[in-house]
Amino acid sequence: MFESSMLLLAGLAMVLLLLAWRRRGVRGLPLPPGPAGLPLLGNLPQVDKSAPYKTFMKWSKEYGPVITVHLGPKRFVILSGYQIVKEALVDQADDFAGRAPVPFSIRILKGYxxxxxxxxxxxxxxxxxxxxxxxxxxxxxKMEQWIQEESRYLLESLRETKSVPFDPTFLLASAVSNVICALVFGQRFSYDDVNFLRLLQIINNVVRNGSSPWGPLYNIFPKLMDHLPGPHQTMFKQMEETKAFIKEKIHQHKETLDPDNPRDFIDCFLIRLEKEKDIATTEFHYDNLVATVMNLFLAGTETTSTTIRYALTILIKHPDTQERLHKEIDSLLGQHGVPQMEDRKSLPFTDAVIHEVQRYMDLVPLNVPHYATKDISFKGYTIPKDTVIIPMLHSVLRDEDQWEKPWTFNPDHFLDKNGNFKKNPAFLPFSAGKRVCAGESLARMELLLFMVSIVQQFHLSTSGGPSSIDIKPERSSFTNVPHQYQLIFTPR
Structure with missing residues (x-):
């Protein structure tokens, strides 16, 4: 009995020492504060699995805007609020430029x-x-002209629906994806191309499943999850299909390459690869080509098309906003004018609505994880090397010090008292600093031109009316995944 009690006390002492050691930081400097956790599991049992950012927001109010959280064996530092996120990503840009080695991506792309x-x-x-x-x-x-041309294909396909309700998810994804495909592959695909639609289905599945509890679970316990069945195993198989498609496109480019007349991104990379093939330190090799093309194809397809789809449901949910958009666009372009980027300054309400959709949608609430590639001193704390850093975009886009009505869809956030468009420094849906989204300018152009084209030509509705639309996300984890609806596009 005595021995059992001593073992129990010794075990408890070891747990307390472990927790104290984890809080101590590096070389005696303190880690940011945070909630106490359990051995091995850390704070994982305390986290809302359906929307982790909600738990992090609650803890940031209790412990401050810089907190330490342990999820399984991994240490995370969570940054909350516009000022803190800006200080990290912009003011200390070099320190926070690291990207976390996300196990899901490592499994697929091997770090390339x-x-x-x-x-x-x-x-x-x-x-x-x-x-x-x-x-x-x-x-x-040139890119503006490509988007205008793709808009014509999209509008024609929408007219062919004859005002019958349908889910526009893959039609919108096809249009948006064709823009990045023109840049990367030098071609567009037909909206009824079976192979193309299969790839879009895979991307959609990966985003949806990655935003369920399975995604974070794999990234926290990858070695364990590799041996367990589940949706993650299907995702890996599907991503291999995508990789095979990209490899085939690269092979076709090799066969037809003219070094004096590069057609697209792949051609340019192949030319650079050949030029530096004898340089031992070059990063221009086949594995990086495959992985980078995959990065561009996936990122350039899903995020913008999902934002447009969400914007359309917002306009149905708020018919007064849709009507005001119709009037502003009609007054400038009528029914036949072709939207151009230079129209943005003459469409302040339209511009404000697009910005507010992005803010309110909060597409990537946790941001893409950053990483401490060295010990970082920040706000009087030490963030040790190899710590995963989460600069929460949700906390920026909902910062109550930066937005008048952060929890409400309100285009007035981007309009001054005279109805002119106004910027807000806390509008950071593309993140900030050295890891800001490389495709930000493309996404901004696509959102304006596609949205104006659709609203100019169609009235948007659903069979169930505005009350049937739920604008809260269906799933929330890495991304906020909106609900899918059968929409009606009625020609105006």
Whole structure:
């Protein structure tokens, strides 16, 4: 009995010492405060699995805007509020430029590509990707013309629905994806291309399943989850299909490559690869090409198309907003004018609505995880090397010090008293700093041109009316996934 009691006390002492050691930080400097957790599991049992950011927001009110959380064996530092996130990502941009080695992405891409790389690999690929996409028109007039052309295909397909209710998820995804496909593959795909639609279905499945509890669970316990059945195993198989499609496209480009006349991103990468094939330290090799193309294809398809789909449901939910958009767009373009980027300044309410949709939708509430590639001193604390850092975009887009009505859809957040568009520094749906979304200018252009084209030509509704629309997310984890609805597009 005595021995059992001593063992129990010794075990309890070890647990307390472990917790104290985890709080101590590095070289005696303190970690940010945070909730006490359990051995091995940490704070995982306390987290809302359906919407982790809600738990983090609650803890930030209790412990402050910089907190330490342990999820399983991993240490996380959560940053909350516009001022704190800005200080980290912008004012200390170099310290917070690291990208976390997300196990799900590591399993698929083996650490290659632009998305989750760090150091020299990230610098080389980021510089090349941004400059190459810009050369092919990203953010420029040429890209505007591509989007205008794709809008015509989209509008024609919407007219063919004959005002019958249908789910526009994959039609919108096809239109948006074709823009990035033009940049990366040098081609667009028909909306009824079976192989293309299969890839869009895979992307949709990965986002939905990744935003269920299965996604975070895999990223916290990857070695365990690798041996267990579940949706994550299906996702890996489907992502291999996507990778095979990309490899085939690269092979086709190799067969037809003209080094003097590059057609797209893949051609430019292949030319650089050949030029640097004898340089041992080059990052321009086949694995990085496959992974970077995959990064661009996935990111350039799902995020913008989902935002447009959500915007359409918002307009049905708020018919007064839709009517005001119709009037503003009609007064400038009528029924036949072709929307252009230069129209933005003459469409302040439209611009405000698009911005407010992005703010209110809060597409990536936790942000893409950052990483401490070295010990970081921040706000009097030490963030130890190898800590995962979450600069919560949700806390920025809902910051009560920055937005008059943060929990309400309200386009007036982006309008001054005279009805002119006004910026807000806390509008950071694309994040900020050195890891800001590389496709931000493309996404902004697509959102304006596609949205104006659709609203100009159609009245939006559903069979159940505005009350049938739930604008709260269906799933919340890595992304806020909106509900899918059968929408009616009635020509105006």
């Amino acid at each position: 590509g632009l998305g989750i790389s760090n150091g020299e690999r990230w610098r080389q690929l980021r510089r090349f990707t941004v400059s190459t996409l810009r050369d092919f028109g990203m953010g420029r007039k």
